[in-house]
Amino acid sequence: MTTVVELGIPTDRLGFARTFDRVSTFEFQVGGMIGGSPPLVWTSGPDRDSVRRALEEDPSVDVIASVADDAGRSTTDEETAVGPNDRWLFRLAFGDGVKLFEEIVTENDGAILTAQGRDERWMVKLLFHDRESVSACHELLEQYDFAADVCRISGVNDLATARTPLTDTQYETICKAHELGYFDVPRGVTLKELAAELGISHQALSERLRRSHAALVSAELSDRSAPMEIDP
Incomplete structure (x- = not known):
């Protein structure tokens, strides 16, 4: 039975721990984590410069490029007042924690559907073909000390009503x-x-x-x- 699992994982196990230390209101949403290339990541915080500096000083990620904000303005545009829904897009290369996590998921026939975070915690949604793959994946996450909490697990057809x-x-x-x-x-x-x-x-x-x-x-x-x- 196809199974969807939602996991909560501390940032010090996957990434962004230093960024959250510097910017407590930091939030992020990864655009995609399949294929091995550095993904696009939507971010938010008090202002773009604070977020960019925090990311550049975070050893768990490398900033490949600062792309645009949520209104489509490039990073060379004149700064404007920050609104409550402003977000900034970066292309980021993640470190060993995310790479190992992706490897564990894919080796157990899983796929990462979504990944986002706030309050010093990642929330990832994974898709597996069966419960045996879920258990095997979770055992490896425990073995490598990811400290993952399962927030929800359900069949793909009853995800909304579990x-x-x-x-x-x-x-x-x-x-x-x-x-x-x-x-x-x-x-x-x-x-x-x-x-x-x-x-x-x-x-x-x-x-x-x-x-x-x-x-x-x-x-x-x-x-x-x-x-x-x-x-x-």
Whole structure:
């Protein structure tokens, strides 16, 4: 089943951390990250010069060119007052963090649909052919310490209407635990017995249940989609 995954990743893992340190209101949207060539990136902030200087001093990116603003004016045009919706377009070459991230995604038959960021955090939307590829990709992201949080995961056909904050694995685990009486008082099955039934370790089950509970509580207390984890 085709799957869309939305990830949140800190800027110190992918890029722009130094830029956010210098320009706290900095925001960006990458025009495309497939093909290996330096992408075009829309940026915003207090003014174009502040953003440009911050980017030029950021070791995670190289500024190839400063192209235009959102109204189509080139960078040689006379400066005008900055409006709340002003954006500036740069062609940027990203460093090793983004390159490794792209490699991990593509090697697991994934594609990067969108990438944008604010408040010192990247938000990327990925497309995979199946859940197995999602899990394999997430395991590698954990292995390379990307600190990625899954904000939403859903089938491509139900992306707009997905309501559960649980991954498939978490949902199946909660259902099996309920079926066997794990949540009953007294419990109908121990954690060790439930782990054996699911074929996973005691520790893995404990962590999976904890993450599932956290996702359910967060979803109940918030109108927004709760962060999710992809279980091993």
